Amino acid sequence: EIVFIAKESDPNEGRVAGSVESVKKLKSLGFDVVVEAGAGLGSRIPDQEYEKAGARVGTAADAKTADVILKVRRPSAQEISGYRSGAVVIAIMDPYGNEEAISAMAGAGLTTFAMELMPRITRAQSMDVLSSQANLAGYQAVIDAAYEYDRALPMMMTAAGTVPAAKIFVMGAGVAGLQAIATARRLGAVVSATDVRPAAKEQVASLGAKFIAVEDEEFKAAETAGGYAKEMSGEYQVKQAALVAEHIAKQDIVITTALIPGRPAPRLVTREMLDSMKPGSVVVDLAVERGGNIEGAEAGKVTEVGGVRIVGHLNVAGRIAASASLLYAKNLVTFLETMVSKETKALALNMEDELVKATALTHGGAVVHPAFGGAMR
Numbered sequence: 001e002i003v004f005i006a007k008e009s010d011p012n013e014g015r016v017a018g019s020v021e022s023v024k025k026l027k028s029l030g031f032d033v034v035v036e037a038g039a040g041l042g043s044r045i046p047d048q049e050y051e052k053a054g055a056r057v058g059t060a061a062d063a064k065t066a067d068v069i070l071k072v073r074r075p076s077a078q079e080i081s082g083y084r085s086g087a088v089v090i091a092i093m094d095p096y097g098n099e100e101a102i103s104a105m106a107g108a109g110l111t112t113f114a115m116e117l118m119p120r121i122t123r124a125q126s127m128d129v130l131s132s133q134a135n136l137a138g139y140q141a142v143i144d145a146a147y148e149y150d151r152a153l154p155m156m157m158t159a160a161g162t163v164p165a166a167k168i169f170v171m172g173a174g175v176a177g178l179q180a181i182a183t184a185r186r187l188g189a190v191v192s193a194t195d196v197r198p199a200a201k202e203q204v205a206s207l208g209a210k211f212i213a214v215e216d217e218e219f220k221a222a223e224t225a226g227g228y229a230k231e232m233s234g235e236y237q238v239k240q241a242a243l244v245a246e247h248i249a250k251q252d253i254v255i256t257t258a259l260i261p262g263r264p265a266p267r268l269v270t271r272e273m274l275d276s277m278k279p280g281s282v283v284v285d286l287a288v289e290r291g292g293n294i295e296g297a298e299a300g301k302v303t304e305v306g307g308v309r310i311v312g313h314l315n316v317a318g319r320i321a322a323s324a325s326l327l328y329a330k331n332l333v334t335f336l337e338t339m340v341s342k343e344t345k346a347l348a349l350n351m352e353d354e355l356v357k358a359t360a361l362t363h364g365g366a367v368v369h370p371a372f373g374g375a376m377r
């Protein structure tokens with residue numbers, strides 16, 4: 001069976017769905033691997049590296065012969081027209097609000113899987129793209145902040161004088177936030193962080209950052225069974241805003257990462273708070289694609305109000321594409337491995353498997369995921 005690693009058609013996507021390691025792994029699983037020419041360039045992987053790993057370098061037309069197509073982003077209508085009915089497509093499908101595009105994949109007879117719907121259970125940890133990519137985004141957010149800051153982050157005592165350490169405040173201490181904290185600490189900043197989940201308190205402290213939060217009764221119950229944040233009451237938000245307002249005025253850099261599953265991102269930083277910051281400060285909104293935590297943050301732009309730079313880069317993991325691709329490719333191949341029969345070395349889809357059930361969008365000509373119009377199973 002043939003696995004096709006596609007070149008991403010979105011010009012802003014530097015990631016690729018295959019690495020040298022993943023190609024070797026796919027070969028060992030019994031697949032023939034075809035990589036579209038130039039697919040790895042945005043991630044610094046030349047075609048020859050894939051060839052050395054055992055892949056054949058081909059063209060977009062080779063997708064037609066593929067049994068499995070690996071991508072970063074959901075295929076476009078044009079790309080879909082180049083796949084054969086019955087092919088398996090695995091990607092980050094961005095399915096919410098894109099029901100039409102999902103129906104089109106069903107109509108083309110594709111069996112499609114959305115990697116971001118992978119359940120966050122122990123068995124699937126190595127397939128968890130939300131974690132692998134958020135971790136890198138958290139790191140890159142600090143690098144982007146440092147770039148815009150125009151000052152050094154660590155304290156530097158020199159014969160010519162002392163540069164003070166930057167004060168960095170991280171809002172939301174999930175996967176991205178914890179990596180932002182760790183990165184900011186490594187770069188010598190004085191770091192504090194907040195979250196609404198009590199479990200975050202210890203994690204923040206263990207990274208050497210100060211935890212700041214309104215720790216009332218509501219806070220103590222703010223974590224869902226799945227480990228996610230709940231949307232907080234209006235009363236809590238007012239208390240949180242007061243605490244945050246006082247703290248933010250003293251910060252040089254604020255990095256926000258707060259998300260609530262299935263809801264718009266909570267608004268945590270207001271225009272007033274930005275006005276209270278010193279000119280030259282930097283704020284980075286990692287939630288900008290989901291509505292934004294920071295008032296005035298613009299998707300895909302770096303803007304400035306009152307001397308404070310507001311960073312709203314899109315696809316932040318994609319800004320560190322080579323590392324992001326390495327981890328994403330590993331997530332993909334680990335998932336694909338669960339669908340390969342050990343005896344026959346052939347694809348053996350089990351639609352009742354927990355991971356398949358959670359991630360399958362379309363199969364057999366129909367939308368199968370209940371969240372996107374599929375029949376309840």
Ligand code: NAD
Pocket residue numbers: 119120121122124125128130131134171172173174175176177194195196197199200226227228229230232257258259260261266268
């Ligand atoms: P996320 O991306 O959904 O949200 C980021 C953070 O924002 C979370 O920590 C959340 O609590 C916080 N947040 C939400 N509203 C906020 C507010 N008003 N103010 C401040 N912070 C707010 O979260 P995530 O990074 O996906 O992680 C969520 C949880 O899932 C964590 O407990 C994490 O450890 C866990 N997790 C488990 C697994 C696994 O077991 N396989 C994998 C990854 C993450």
